[in-house]
Amino acid sequence: MISEWIRELDEAGVVRLAEALALKIRAGDVIALSGDLGAGKTTLARALIQAVLGDPAAEVPSPTFSLLQAYEAPRLTLTHFDFYRLASVDEAREIGFEEAIEKGAAIVEWPERAPALLPASRFEIALAETVGAAVRRVTFRGIGEAAAHVRRIGEVLAFLDASARFRGARISHLQGDASTRAYARLTCDEGTALLMDAPRQPDGPPIRDGKPYSEIAHLAEDVRPFSAIAGALRAAGLSVPDIYAEDLGRGLLLIEDLGDRVFGSEVAREPGRQAELWRAAVDVLVALRCTPVPEQLPLGDGSVYCMPSYDRGALQIETELLLDWYWPALHGAAVPADVRAEFLMLWRAVFDRLAQQPPGWVLRDFHSPNLIWLPERAGIRRVGVVDFQDAQRGSAAYDLVSLLQDARLDIPATLEAELLAHYGREVARREPGFDAAAFSYAYAALGAQRNTKILGIFVRLARRDGKAQYLAHLPRIWGYLTRDLSHAALAELSVWYDHHFPRPARTARLRG
Numbered sequence: 406m407i408s409e410w411i412r413e414l415d416e417a418g419v420v421r422l423a424e425a426l427a428l429k430i431r432a433g434d435v436i437a438l439s440g441d442l443g444a445g446k447t448t449l450a451r452a453l454i455q456a457v458l459g460d461p462a463a464e465v466p467s468p469t470f471s472l473l474q475a476y477e478a479p480r481l482t483l484t485h486f487d488f489y490r491l492a493s494v495d496e497a498r499e500i501g502f503e504e505a506i507e508k509g510a511a512i513v514e515w516p517e518r519a520p521a522l523l524p525a526s527r528f529e530i531a532l533a534e535t536v537g538a539a540v541r542r543v544t545f546r547g548i549g550e551a552a553a554h555v556r557r558i559g560e561v562l563a564f565l566d567a568s569a570r571f572r573g574a575r576i577s578h579l580q581g582d583a584s585t586r587a588y589a590r591l592t593c594d595e596g597t598a599l600l601m602d603a604p605r606q607p608d609g610p611p612i613r614d615g616k617p618y619s620e621i622a623h624l625a626e627d628v629r630p631f632s633a634i635a636g637a638l639r640a641a642g643l644s645v646p647d648i649y650a651e652d653l654g655r656g657l658l659l660i661e662d663l664g665d666r667v668f669g670s671e672v673a674r675e676p677g678r679q680a681e682l683w684r685a686a687v688d689v690l691v692a693l694r695c696t697p698v699p700e701q702l703p704l705g706d707g708s709v710y711c712m713p714s715y716d717r718g719a720l721q722i723e724t725e726l727l728l729d730w731y732w733p734a735l736h737g738a739a740v741p742a743d744v745r746a747e748f749l750m751l752w753r754a755v756f757d758r759l760a761q762q763p764p765g766w767v768l769r770d771f772h773s774p775n776l777i778w779l780p781e782r783a784g785i786r787r788v789g790v791v792d793f794q795d796a797q798r799g800s801a802a803y804d805l806v807s808l809l810q811d812a813r814l815d816i817p818a819t820l821e822a823e824l825l826a827h828y829g830r831e832v833a834r835r836e837p838g839f840d841a842a843a844f845s846y847a848y849a850a851l852g853a854q855r856n857t858k859i860l861g862i863f864v865r866l867a868r869r870d871g872k873a874q875y876l877a878h879l880p881r882i883w884g885y886l887t888r889d890l891s892h893a894a895l896a897e898l899s900v901w902y903d904h905h906f907p908r909p910a911r912t913a914r915l916r917g
Contacts, residue, residue, distance in 0.1 A: 408552035410559045411544045413535060417573060419445055420452040422543065424576035425561055426528070427456035428589055428602070429554040430510045432481050435524055437516035440532035445541045449530065450485055450512050457483050459577060468514075472500050480578075482509030488518035497522050526550040561602060564657045568650055570595055571659065590662060597662040598649060603628050604656040613722070621722045623713035625794035628656050633702035633710035634796050641696040643689060644779055644786040645793070653706055663789035668773040669814055680820055683808065686776055687824050689785045690804055691831045693766050698798045715767050715799030717756045724752055724854055726861025734864050734915040735906075744905060751898045755850050758894075762800040762847050769795045771804040772811045802847035803855065810852055810885040812859050812878055818888065849892035856886040864915065876915070883911040 414422065430436070436453065438446040451465040457478045468474045468487040475484045484505040491497055497519040505511050506524065516523055526549025533542045547555030566572055574591035579599070587602040605627040609617040619626060632653065638645045646661040668686070672679045701709040713719075728740040728748060770792050777789035805828055809821045825848065833839045859882050863875040890899035 406552040407546065407548050408555040409544065409546040410555070411542065413540050414543050415539050415541075416445070416448060419449050419532075419541060419543065421562065421565075421573075421576060422530075422545070422558070423449050423452035424456045425558045426554075427453055428561075428576070428578050428587060429558060430457070430481070430483075430528075432509050433506055433524075434510040434551070435506055435527040436510070436512045437523060437527055437529045438512060438514045438532070439516060439529070441534070444532040444534060446514050446532060449532065450514065453512060454483060454485060456577065457481070461575065473505075475505070480580075483512065484509060485512045486514065488513060488515040491515075491518045494519045494521050524549075528555065557602070557604065560652075560655050561600070561657065564650070564652055564655070564659075565591070565600070568659060570649070571598055574598070576600070591659075599646070599660050599662050601628065601631070601658040601660060602656070603631075603658075618722060622719045623715070623795070623797055627653070628658050628794070629653055629704060629708075629710050630796070631794035632658065633704050634793055637696075637699065637702050638693075638790065638793065641693060642785060643693070644782060644789045646789075646791060651705060653704065663777045663779065663791065666778040668776040668778065671778050672773070672814065679816075680823075682776075682778060683816070683820065683824055684827065685785070686771070686788050686808055687805070687828050688831070689788050689790070690771070690801065690808070691828060691835070692785050693804075694801055694832060695835070696766065698764060698766050713797045714764070715769075715797040715803070717753075717760070719797075720756055720759070720854055721749065721752060723858035723861075724748075726865065727857045728861075730861040730864040730868065731915075734868060735910060735913060737916050748901060751901055752854075755854070755895070755898065759800060759847060759850055762802070762843065764798045765801040767797045767799040767801070767803045768793045769797065769803070769807070771807045773814055800847045800851060802844055803851045806848050806852035806855060806889075810856065810888070812856075812863075812882060815881060821888075846892065846894050849889045849895060852889035853886060853895060853898065856882050856889060860886070867915075880912060 412418070426436070438450060440446050447467060454465050454476055455461050455463045457480075458476060459478070465485075466474060468485050469489065472490065473484055473486045475482060482505075486497075486500070486502060486505075488497060502511065502513075502519075502522055513523070516529075528551045529544075529546040529548065531544040531546075533544075535542050545555055545558070547553070565574070565576075571591045571593060574593035577590045577592065579588040579590055585603070585606055589600040589602070591598045591600060606619070608626075609619060612618055613621060618624075625631065628651065632648060632651055635645045635648060639647075644663070646663060648658055648660050650659040651657070668682050671682060698712055701711055703709055725745075728745055732740040768790070771790070775790065775792040777791065779787050779789050805825070809816055809824055829839075829841050829844070832844075833841065860879065863878055863882070866872040866875045886902070889895065890902060
């Protein structure tokens with residue numbers, strides 16, 4: 406597979422191409438730069454290295470005489486090779502080219518000196534002078550797996566070029582989350598913005614009733630839900646990113662940059678502020694109860710987005726992640742059919758009772774990685790909210806337990822109880838008919854459901870996606886789940902977990 410596009414770019418355009426490419430490169434990638442002396446290879450290579458390092462002022466010496474220069478960046482090692490002075494392919498091997506692309510990515514100037522060493526999948530960039538001395542003719546080609554990235558980079562640059570405000574902005578990589586979405590920060594004299602790069606994802610294999618997991622669990626598959634839901638939450642008074650530009654078909658959004666004061670980072674700097682921040686977030690959820698969830702939300706292209714419900718099918722398929730991923734990682738074999746049947750029977754009874762809860766907003770990922778402190782704003786707007794594209798209609802208890810049983814950092818049981826009580830008092834003051842007992846059950850049941858799901862997801866991230874760092878959170882999740890299962894109405898479910906996942910098993914080393 407090959408993808409190619411050709412553009413005439415000035416030096417700033419060459420730098421922007423390098424910055425956009427830096428968003429996509431991963432370990433194993435090779436970027437082959439060709440062109441005559443003075444064509445601009447050094448400019449592009451320097452910009453690419455600086456973008457990967459996240460430092461536009463980083464010193465990037467030419468490897469003409471040293472033959473190579475390695476750069477250790479937080480997300481990968483990038484090695485810059487110059488093959489101009491090499492006499493043979495063997496010399497390229499001797500200086501460690503093959504080892505470099507096993508461990509990281511590589512930029513190669515003068516790749517024609519050792520074409521046999523280039524991998525079948527690679528990026529190729531050819532630069533040539535034009536009549537205008539300041540403009541280069543750039544041919545950008547992707548071969549193999551790189552082809553899709555070349556197409557996408559072309560779409561991203563065209564999207565940004567259409568923005569009068571951010572056309573010339575510097576593009577810098579932002580660390581993403583566990584999803585397939587990618588983010589970049591755009592910086593210019595007028596300020597900053599974020600690029601959300603989220604092309605529609607292909608459906609996974611059908612796993613039940615001919616439907617893939619994403620459809621059963623009602624997961625967003627493109628940027629349309631984010632755009633629609635952002636408008637509704639903004640109208641409700643929440644601080645969500647403004648959308649400056651959008652290409653719904655290609656999955657590209659240019660959105661407001663709410664900054665870097667993420668709740669987790671704030672607590673890491675000042676642990677004593679956790680109660681203050683979490684209380685402010687609880688107040689957001691109290692206020693959100695006053696806003697009904699529309700069945701349909703308008704989109705900028707004239708279409709509508711239909712809000713899904715957090716129904717039995719979604720809740721059940723999520724709990725089964727424990728059986729599908731955690732169980733075999735612990736036991737080395739699939740879960741027995743009778744064990745699965747009992748698990749599903751017990752959860753069906755829980756879901757029957759949860760169905761009696763009044764429907765409200767469920768943002769679904771209302772926790773520290775997605776909350777940003779905005780002290781310059783007032784009231785509930787001090788809490789910036791992102792990552793809500795999977796929102797649904799369901800019990801408001803879900804978001805509260807997501808916040809008070811944060812998967813990525815510890816929430817003391819005393820603080821959880823204090824803020825749960827605060828939520829109950831504030832809601833009861835606004836809603837005279839508030840059923841505190843029913844809400845308490847929903848909080849415990851949905852906490853158990855969510856933590857069961859997370860145990861499975863974190864093992865899946867480790868085993869399928871190679872993200873072993875998520876396993877460090879498992880003891881915390883088991884602790885939260887134990888709290889939830891202590892609710893009297895969940896006693897039978899608690900017995901099942903104690904029997905099949907006794908306390909020693911919850912800290913046992915997982916296989917694989």
